[in-house]
């Protein structure tokens with residue numbers, strides 16, 4: 001019998017996330033999409049966008065970012081993970097895309113704007 005491990009909601013960040021309305025700001029970056037804490041947290045950031053409803057709190061982005069764009073934010077009660085990577089230093093991004101490539105659940109989209 002084959003067992004497949006469910007990982008998060010199995011959906012990557014929506015590549016069209018910028019078409020969604022901005023619903024507020026958090027730690028100096030914009031939030032888009034549906035935000036109803038603690039279950040729905042939306043997409044955080046613009047040039048460095050992290051879908052907090054996809055993020056599993058793996059932390060590889062924090063490890064690989066050469067300029068310290070990310071920091072942890074607690075998300076108690078969220079159905080996927082109780083901590084998220086947050087692009088708190090978004091303007092520092094040098095667009096190397098290491099985070100986007102390494103994220104195991106494709107929660108990150110980098111856009112040079």
Ligand code: SF4
Nearest residue numbers: 065093094096097099
């Ligand atoms: S693209 Fe590179 S510099 Fe920008 S947030 Fe990701 S890892 Fe950091």
